[in-house]
Amino acid sequence: MLDPIILLPAAINGLTMGAVYALVALGLTLIYGVLHIINFAHGSLLMVGLYGVFFLYRLFGLDPYACMIVLVPACFAIGYALQRSVIGTVSHGRDQNVLLITLGVSIVLENLALYLFSADTKTIETPYALDVVDLGVALVPLPRLIGFVAALALAAILWALIGRTDLGRAIRAVAKEPHGARLVGIDVEHVYAMSFGIGTACLGAAACLLLPMFYVSPHVGNVFVLIAFTIVVLGGMGSFTGALAGGLLIGLTESLGGLMFGESAGQLGIFLIFIAVLLFRPTGLFGSRLS
Amino acid sequence: MTGKLHPNRRTVLKTAAAGAALGTLGFPSVLRAQATTVKIGVLHPVTGALSYSGTQSRAGALMAIDEINAAGGIKALGGAKLEPVLADAQSRPDAGAAEVDKLNEAGVAAIVGPYASAIAIATTQAAARHNLPHVVDVGTADQVVTRGLTNTFRFSPGVSSIVQFGIDSLTRINDAAGKPVKTVFIVHEESAFGTNTANVLNTELPKRGFEVVETVKHANPTRDFSNIVLRIQARKPDLIIPSNYYDEYVLFTRALRQQRVAAKGIYSILGGGASSYKFVKEFPDAAAYVMDCNHWFDPRKAAAIALKDKTEKKGLFFSYEVFLNYNAVMYLADALERAKSTAHDALNESLASSTWDKHILPYGPTKFVNGQNTGAQPAITQVLEKDIKVVYPLAFSSGNAVFPIPSKV
């Protein structure tokens, strides 16, 4: 029924798509790992990043990949400010309030985009968007290959940041034991904000890598959010290697499952994996420690 | 870049909003017959997932209202101007239904909208409770006009007739070209119009001698079409028939080009981007030679071209939502003229008996049966020379079909 010849290209498609998912999930896993909040605004922040790339490209002719220089710090600032002045100030110790606040933020962001930029889907056509790399067994679009490499690089950078720097040590301390961290003099609010900022900065990078192969609209965040959550859980909350591996695995499942059993089955497969991991190995593939 | 609301309209809106607030007193609409304005409910999903179509729809309706007012309003009612009462269906049937009640209490004579079929089911039903005339602008599902509601009218074609027309035309075009196409691959979105289209295609195409090699359903939204394209490549169909929304269409055609798929043609039915000026402008290479069976305007009518220019000057694309809504309001205005009243019964009667032919659409003679204009039909368009031309029906055509598409060497 199915030609085995297309299994390999399908697998490669799945891996490259999975890398894109991983890019979105990396920021989320950091935010979850440190702040322990389910960030409803994650999708909308990705949308903000995508609009950022779009306008930098349209207005200044800046190549999307070059946009990272501008967008990553900008997104970091937005994330830091958001956590410091909005999200961080409301919990009063109650989880449900953080949930509602991130929800409120996402509603505001989505509709702000709708109001300012209108609802129509915007795309960019970079000169290399249709360039394809011939791997012999498959044709991989260049933006996807770049995305794949970038995901690996980003995971590595984050791993180094958290594992090898002072800031990283502070973040790990706060993630593990916020009260203790405060007692030894770590400015916990600052660390929370830094983490949220870094998580959002990851989204900025993801946006730059995503727009050449996707589109932007006010609702584009919803397209990736559930998948991102699935990956974070699969990989282990707070684990970057987990997010990467989880992303690749999910991409592969979606692709091969969809190919062999129909697109619905592919989607179903993702959530069944999600449920199975939560039931049988909730700490995820790589355990839930910040690494 | 986008059509922002003009300042004077904002005042109108604020007044309308205040009027809606006061409207809880619920004036009986019979009194309206002697008023100097006729309120028209303009109900569309301007927020939520369907917001693009909703805002395009609203723009079309408002342009018609402006034109009618500029030409002197409804003459049979003493030159009464049309006053739009804007409402947001929020891309949900329950919100749409609630807005219908609000509009009714604001004293609208009729409602135009709400673009989406699922929302239309709820809004027409809500309007039926008050016998409030409801002109459905797009809403192609068959159920919109088959529930026996005497207040519901659709000037444009429904999905069954569109798909039938599409199949008939394809057969004709294929025959005329010497039957180069035998195998067909269908890619459709998972909701109502995609599924309905695919079902009818699967039943009818084999009867016309076509072989459907595969039918693939995809979700809304779908992030990646690479695998679907792989399957297309494996099957090597002569013709690809897509039926999806704009976002997915963009990704799909991009994937087709990246994987170097060369079919003898892409013949879309109710395609999201296949007959879209926006798509042609942004992706001229992908759009070339694509055919679509969809709502379209009559390219020979000067008024249609004039509307297109006007729309583009506002920075909007001339999409089907625009001209179908423009048309719906014009049809309604004509009905008001003939009814000489804004009373619900009179207006419903007038809408049902309409034979209005001053429209800009490629339709047969207007005749309403159970709320559906039987003269309505889609058109087959093809993107030729970076423009969208009607290739079928021949009576309305503005270009010759190129079929099969020339193979790229």
Place this chain on the structure above:
Amino acid sequence: MKSGLLAVGIAMALAVPQVVTSEFWLGVCIAVLLSTLTGAAWNVLGGFGGQFSFGHAAFFGAGAYAAAILEMRFGVNAWLAFAAAGVVGGAVGFGIGYLSFRYGLRGSYFALITLAFAEVLRILANAADFTGGGVGLYLPLQVGVANLQFATKAGYYYLALGLGAGAILVGWMLERSRLGAWLVAIRENEDAARALGVDTFACKLQAIALSGALTGLAGAFYADYYLYIDPGLAFGPGISVEILLAPIIGGIGTVWGPFLGAAALRVAGELARRLMGDAPGLSLIFYGALLVIMVKFLPDGLIGLLDRAVRPRGIHAGGAHA
């Protein structure tokens, strides 16, 4: 004094269709009551039990589809189908609860798994034929009390009132029952509760089944009121989010919280639309901002605000919170 207030409230509620002549505002009342039902249902599990569910759409959709399919494909009487929807909702709740609690899921993990279950049901509803697939189900218009389709909104209002009041009553009874006390104990410290001999598994299971049943009824009401459902409307994350907004804003774990929250959110939505006009998105920006502000300044929800107003000093406000 309290029962006097309650009597007045009940009288007012019953008189609403007579007093409110605007179909629109009557419709708003119905929507508020429906939100009260789902909110109170969520509250049983999330407020009293402390188990936050992000996937209540699973129960809502199950009830909606159960009612619609029974009515349309099996010709079952609408009221029977309605009752069956409650049973189906409860069963789905039991199923999800059994799996989740058996494997000891709590907190965010539980929240995420409920989300996943709702998504699974959505995808299945999209793929299957008997649910109408992506096309959804159009319930035939057959006005008649026997078909649970009322000629005027008043009929729907009274049904919704009964359901909403019933849900509030469930909360009230729960607050005074042993199950309620055990749930609160589980919420505050599950391990301690278990150590004290509370059968935490059974309690949580009962809570989720009850929650599911009530939400299932809401789904059936929706189907018979709007006469159209599709997988996105019935099982989508939008519904899950909408369901949990009301009880949290109103005051989590309180009896009247769901009602106050539902009313406040509707009013806020209408206010936003009237104030911000018709430009797309503007009113929702306002609504979102309002949400943020409400959470920031009313950490205990609206009930917390009322409590502070009534008992300004000393006694710790916050309803069922410890």
